[in-house]
Amino acid sequence: MMGRKPYIREVSKTTWWLKHPRYMNYMLREVTSLFIGLYTAVAIDGVWRLQQGREAWEHFIAWTFSTEAVFMHIVFLVFAVIHTTTWFNVTPKAMPMHVGDEPLPDAAIIGAHYAGWVVVSVLALLIAGK
Amino acid sequence: METITTDIAIVGAGGAGLRAAIAVAEADPSLSIALISKVYPMRSHTVAAEGGAAGVIKSDDKIEYHFHDTVAGGDWLTDQDAVEVFVNTIPKELTRLEHWGCPWSREASGKVAVRPFGGMKVMRTWFAADKTGFHILHTLFQTSIKYPSIKRFDEYYSTDLMVENGRCTGVTAIEMRTGIMKLFNAKAVIICSGGGGKVFPFSTNGSIKTGDGMAMAYRAGVPLKDMEFVQYHPTGLPITGILLTEGCRGEGAYLVNKDGYRYLQDYDLGKPEPTPRLKSMELGPRDRLSQCFWQEQRKGRTIKTPHGDMVHLDLRHLGEKKLNERLPMVLDLCRSYIGVDPVTQLVPIRPVVHYMMGGIHTDINAATPIKGLYAAGECACVSINGANRLGSNSLGELLVFGAIAGRNAVEYIKGEGRDLNAAGTTKLAADAKARVDAIFTKTSGTESVSGLRKEMNTTLEDGAGIYRTEAELKVACDKIDGIRARYSQVSVKDKSSVFNTDLIYTLELGSMLDVAQTIAHGALQRKESRGSHQRLDYPKRDDVNFLKHTMTHYTGGATPRIDYLDVKITTSQPAERIYGRDE
Amino acid sequence: MSNDRTITLEVMRYRPETDAAPSFQSYVVPYVEEWVVLDALNYVKDNLDTTVSYRWSCHMAVCGSCGMMIDGEPKLSCKAFLRDYGSKIRVEPLSHFPIERDLVVVIDDFIEKFTRIRPYIIAQSEKPVSEGEYLQTPAQLHKYKQFTLCINCLLCYAACPQYAHNPEFVGPAALSMAHRYNLDSRDSGRDLRQEVSASHEGVWECSFVGACSDVCPKHVDPAAAIQQTKIASTMDYYKALLPGGK
Missing domain, CATH: 3.90.700.10 (Succinate dehydrogenase/fumarate reductase flavoprotein, catalytic domain)
Structure with missing residues (x-):
C-alpha cells in the first residue's frame, strides 16, 4: 500500500440537513408529520371527552373556539397540508400504474389522490354540517 | 516484482474483453482469468456505440447478403474467410446477449426489432434504442459478475507484453491506485484494448482510446495491419x-x-x-x-x-x-x-x-503470430472491415471474435501451451519496469505531453485526413517521426505514486505516437484509393498492386518497416461498389 | 465567445503522499461559451498543472467516469456547462466516498454492493441459443427499461444522506439495478436478490429523501425503484401471513 491513504470526509450527524435546500425540504416533510400526530392527539382527546359525557364534550367544543385553539388548528392545517401534498407528489414513484400496456402519467396518479382528498373533505363537511 | 499467476490474462475490459472472459469462464470454470483494464469495465468505449449490431435474423434476410454487404463495404480488402465466420456466428451471439438480459428494442409481437443501416441490402441491425453499445457493455459486465473465475484488475494500466522464444508469457501493468508495477504471468494473453482514435484531434472517441494495446503488441513484434484505414463517421x-x-x-x-x-x-x-x-x-x-x-x-x-x-x-x-x-x-x-x-x-x-479498421494482425482464430497471444475487437484486424467498416458491424465483431479469442486461448493452454516455461519472464518484466522508470524519473525534459499530442493531432489531420496526397503524407511522416524522437525529451512533472495521471498520459502518448506512425507510413506507401483511404494523386483502386494488407513492423528504429500480405478471397471477386442503383 | 473573459476554478487537491488533508487550489482558465467544467479541467491539465488527477473518458455523458461535486452538487463534469455557473466554480471529489487523490474517489464499496445484488439474469432454466430469443413485448420491456439506464456514475450515492451516515446502506444505484432485473420478464432471481434488497441495509435504510433521483443524469429514478421494492417486500410479508402463504 505504498503511498495510499484514502481520505474520509466526515459528515455532521446534526447539521447535515442544513447543507442543501433539498435536505431541508426533506426535513420539513418529515417534521410536519409531528403536527399530524399532534392533531391526532387533539382528535383522540375529543373522542375521550365525548365518552365522558355531555358536559366534558361541550367544554371541549368551547375550547376549540378559543383563540389559541383556532391558531393551533391553523398551524396544524398548514403543516398537515405540506405533509400531505409532498407525499401525494411522490406517489407516482412508489406506485407506478399501468392501464393495459400504457403507463399512467404521473399527473393522473397525483390527481387521483387530490380528487380523493376533495371527495373525503366534502363528505366530512356534509356530515358535519347536518 | 509482485507476480500474479493466472491461466489467461485479458488486457481491456470493454465489449471484446468481457466477452472473451466469459467465453473462457464458460469453456472451463477451473481456469483462472485476470481481466486487466485501465478503467472500470463500464467506462470502456463500447459504451458510446449507439446505433446497433447487424445480424441476420429476419426471414427476408440471408447470411450471403450480410457477407456481400460487408465485403463490398470493405472495398474487397476484407478477408472473406473471416467475414464468413463473422456473419454465420453473429446471430447466435446477439441472441445469447438477449438471453443475458440485453434490453433489445422489440416488435409488437415480442420479437427483436431491426432497423436499417448504411450499406446494408436488408434491414438487419439489432438495436436497443440509440444506446446499443451502452446496453451491450453493461449486459456483458453485469453477466461477467456471475463467473467467479473472472478476477478483475480495474484501473491497471498495461505497459508491456512478455515474449520469450516466440511465445507470450504475460504482461506487466501498473496498478494506478498505488503506482506499483505488477507482472501477470499467464499461459495466454488476449488483447482487447480498443482503437486509438485519439491520435486525431476531432474524434468521437473517448480520452481512453489511445491505442495502448496496439502499440504494446507492435513493440512486441506483432505487425499492425492496414493502419492507414481510418473511418470518418459522417455525422459528428x-x-x-x-x-x-x-x-x-x-x-x-x-x-x-x-x-x-x-x-x-x-x-x-x-x-x-x-x-x-x-x-x-x-x-x-x-x-x-x-x-x-x-x-x-x-x-x-x-x-x-x-x-x-x-x-x-x-x-x-x-x-x-x-x-x-x-x-x-x-x-x-x-x-x-x-x-x-x-x-x-x-x-x-x-x-x-470514428474507428480504425486496422489493428493487431490476427488470423481467423483471433491468434497473432506470437504463440499464446490473441487479439479481438477494434484493436485487432482480423480483417472483416477491410478498407471501410459498415456501420453496426463493430459491436458484432467484438462479440464474435472476443468469444473466439477466449475459446482458442483455452484450447491453446490445454494443448500446445500447457507448460509455461517462463524462466526469462522476470527479467523481461524488470526491463519493462526499467523502461517506465526511465520515463517517470527523468527530470530534465524539454517537451510537454500536451504539446506533442497537439502537434501529432494536427499533423495527422492535415496529412492523413479524408483525402491524402504524396506531398502531404511525406510531410506528415517526417513530422510524426520527429515528434516520436522528441518524445524522449518529455519529463513527468508529477513524481507521486498514487493515481498519477501525468505518468499515464505520458505512456499513452508513447502508444499514440507508435500508432500515428503506422497510419502515416502505411498511407504514404499505399498508392491507390480504396475505401476510407483516398489519394488525390492515385484516385483509382489498384487491385493489381494493392489488393493486399499493409503490414507495419516495429523496427526499434526511427521508422517502421512495411510489407504486404495477400487478401483472402473465397467467393467474392473484387468488383465495383454500387450504391443507389441496381447491381 | 469572449477571448479575454476568464473564470476561476477552485479544485480540491489531495495528494496522499504529501497532504494531511484536502485543500483548494485555484486556477484561472479562459471562459468559452461551449465549454463544460471537464473542458476547463482539461485546460488546467494541459496548460497549467499536469499533476491534477481526475477520471474522464467519453465526454458525452454515457461512460459515467467524470462525476464530481460542482458548486456542492453532484454532476457529470462533461455535462456541466460553464455558462450555467458564476465566475468562480468549486470542484470537489464526489461526496461520501473516500478520496484517493484529487478528484478521484475510491469506489470499491459500490462495486462490492453492485456485485452482491446479483445484477444478471437468473433464469429458471437455460434456453439454448438455437431456440432463438425470448419474446418480450414492448410493454414488458417498458416496465424495467428505465432502470437499465444507470451509467454507474455514482452521483446518487454522493447525494444520499443515508449513505453518508450509514455506509452499510446498499444504496440507490445497486438497489435500482436489483429492481431492474426483478422486473424483467426473463428473470426469476428475485428471491435471491431480496436477501440483499429487503434486508435492513437494503431498501429499509432508505427514508425517501429522493435526492438520488434529483441528481440522476439519466432519469433512472432510483428512489422510485426503492419505494416499489419496499411495497413489494411488504406485500411479501403479508402474503406470508395468509393461510397457505410461504
Missing part, C-alpha cells in the same frame, strides 16, 4: 465531435447542404426519396458519405460556422414521437451540447474520426 457534432448515430439516417434523416439540397444525389448514391431506401443516398456507406462532405466543401456548398464547415442533418420530418422512442439520446445530445432541438431545427454536423 461540432466542437466536441460527439457522434450522432447512423440510426438517425436509418430512421429517415436527410443530409442537406447550405441550400437545403440533398447533395448525396450528386455523387452516384441514388435519387432522393422521402423515405429511406436501403443502400442508397443517406444509407450509403460511411467512407463515401464523408468523402461527399469534403467534395461539397470544395464546391463551397457547406455552411460556414465558427467551428468549421458543416452540413445539416435534418430529422424534423420524423416527428417528436418517433425521435423520442427511437433516438432519445440523439435528442438529448443535440439539445445539451449545441443547443439545437432536432424536432424543430436542423442539426449542424461534419465528418469525424
Whole structure:
C-alpha cells in the first residue's frame, strides 16, 4: 500500500440537513408529520371527552373556539397540508400504474389522490354540517 | 516484482474483453482469468456505440447478403474467410446477449426489432434504442459478475507484453491506485484494448482510446495491419465531435447542404426519396458519405460556422414521437451540447474520426503470430472491415471474435501451451519496469505531453485526413517521426505514486505516437484509393498492386518497416461498389 | 465567445503522499461559451498543472467516469456547462466516498454492493441459443427499461444522506439495478436478490429523501425503484401471513 491513504470526509450527524435546500425540504416533510400526530392527539382527546359525557364534550367544543385553539388548528392545517401534498407528489414513484400496456402519467396518479382528498373533505363537511 | 499467476490474462475490459472472459469462464470454470483494464469495465468505449449490431435474423434476410454487404463495404480488402465466420456466428451471439438480459428494442409481437443501416441490402441491425453499445457493455459486465473465475484488475494500466522464444508469457501493468508495477504471468494473453482514435484531434472517441494495446503488441513484434484505414463517421457534432448515430439516417434523416439540397444525389448514391431506401443516398456507406462532405466543401456548398464547415442533418420530418422512442439520446445530445432541438431545427454536423479498421494482425482464430497471444475487437484486424467498416458491424465483431479469442486461448493452454516455461519472464518484466522508470524519473525534459499530442493531432489531420496526397503524407511522416524522437525529451512533472495521471498520459502518448506512425507510413506507401483511404494523386483502386494488407513492423528504429500480405478471397471477386442503383 | 473573459476554478487537491488533508487550489482558465467544467479541467491539465488527477473518458455523458461535486452538487463534469455557473466554480471529489487523490474517489464499496445484488439474469432454466430469443413485448420491456439506464456514475450515492451516515446502506444505484432485473420478464432471481434488497441495509435504510433521483443524469429514478421494492417486500410479508402463504 505504498503511498495510499484514502481520505474520509466526515459528515455532521446534526447539521447535515442544513447543507442543501433539498435536505431541508426533506426535513420539513418529515417534521410536519409531528403536527399530524399532534392533531391526532387533539382528535383522540375529543373522542375521550365525548365518552365522558355531555358536559366534558361541550367544554371541549368551547375550547376549540378559543383563540389559541383556532391558531393551533391553523398551524396544524398548514403543516398537515405540506405533509400531505409532498407525499401525494411522490406517489407516482412508489406506485407506478399501468392501464393495459400504457403507463399512467404521473399527473393522473397525483390527481387521483387530490380528487380523493376533495371527495373525503366534502363528505366530512356534509356530515358535519347536518 | 509482485507476480500474479493466472491461466489467461485479458488486457481491456470493454465489449471484446468481457466477452472473451466469459467465453473462457464458460469453456472451463477451473481456469483462472485476470481481466486487466485501465478503467472500470463500464467506462470502456463500447459504451458510446449507439446505433446497433447487424445480424441476420429476419426471414427476408440471408447470411450471403450480410457477407456481400460487408465485403463490398470493405472495398474487397476484407478477408472473406473471416467475414464468413463473422456473419454465420453473429446471430447466435446477439441472441445469447438477449438471453443475458440485453434490453433489445422489440416488435409488437415480442420479437427483436431491426432497423436499417448504411450499406446494408436488408434491414438487419439489432438495436436497443440509440444506446446499443451502452446496453451491450453493461449486459456483458453485469453477466461477467456471475463467473467467479473472472478476477478483475480495474484501473491497471498495461505497459508491456512478455515474449520469450516466440511465445507470450504475460504482461506487466501498473496498478494506478498505488503506482506499483505488477507482472501477470499467464499461459495466454488476449488483447482487447480498443482503437486509438485519439491520435486525431476531432474524434468521437473517448480520452481512453489511445491505442495502448496496439502499440504494446507492435513493440512486441506483432505487425499492425492496414493502419492507414481510418473511418470518418459522417455525422459528428461540432466542437466536441460527439457522434450522432447512423440510426438517425436509418430512421429517415436527410443530409442537406447550405441550400437545403440533398447533395448525396450528386455523387452516384441514388435519387432522393422521402423515405429511406436501403443502400442508397443517406444509407450509403460511411467512407463515401464523408468523402461527399469534403467534395461539397470544395464546391463551397457547406455552411460556414465558427467551428468549421458543416452540413445539416435534418430529422424534423420524423416527428417528436418517433425521435423520442427511437433516438432519445440523439435528442438529448443535440439539445445539451449545441443547443439545437432536432424536432424543430436542423442539426449542424461534419465528418469525424470514428474507428480504425486496422489493428493487431490476427488470423481467423483471433491468434497473432506470437504463440499464446490473441487479439479481438477494434484493436485487432482480423480483417472483416477491410478498407471501410459498415456501420453496426463493430459491436458484432467484438462479440464474435472476443468469444473466439477466449475459446482458442483455452484450447491453446490445454494443448500446445500447457507448460509455461517462463524462466526469462522476470527479467523481461524488470526491463519493462526499467523502461517506465526511465520515463517517470527523468527530470530534465524539454517537451510537454500536451504539446506533442497537439502537434501529432494536427499533423495527422492535415496529412492523413479524408483525402491524402504524396506531398502531404511525406510531410506528415517526417513530422510524426520527429515528434516520436522528441518524445524522449518529455519529463513527468508529477513524481507521486498514487493515481498519477501525468505518468499515464505520458505512456499513452508513447502508444499514440507508435500508432500515428503506422497510419502515416502505411498511407504514404499505399498508392491507390480504396475505401476510407483516398489519394488525390492515385484516385483509382489498384487491385493489381494493392489488393493486399499493409503490414507495419516495429523496427526499434526511427521508422517502421512495411510489407504486404495477400487478401483472402473465397467467393467474392473484387468488383465495383454500387450504391443507389441496381447491381 | 469572449477571448479575454476568464473564470476561476477552485479544485480540491489531495495528494496522499504529501497532504494531511484536502485543500483548494485555484486556477484561472479562459471562459468559452461551449465549454463544460471537464473542458476547463482539461485546460488546467494541459496548460497549467499536469499533476491534477481526475477520471474522464467519453465526454458525452454515457461512460459515467467524470462525476464530481460542482458548486456542492453532484454532476457529470462533461455535462456541466460553464455558462450555467458564476465566475468562480468549486470542484470537489464526489461526496461520501473516500478520496484517493484529487478528484478521484475510491469506489470499491459500490462495486462490492453492485456485485452482491446479483445484477444478471437468473433464469429458471437455460434456453439454448438455437431456440432463438425470448419474446418480450414492448410493454414488458417498458416496465424495467428505465432502470437499465444507470451509467454507474455514482452521483446518487454522493447525494444520499443515508449513505453518508450509514455506509452499510446498499444504496440507490445497486438497489435500482436489483429492481431492474426483478422486473424483467426473463428473470426469476428475485428471491435471491431480496436477501440483499429487503434486508435492513437494503431498501429499509432508505427514508425517501429522493435526492438520488434529483441528481440522476439519466432519469433512472432510483428512489422510485426503492419505494416499489419496499411495497413489494411488504406485500411479501403479508402474503406470508395468509393461510397457505410461504
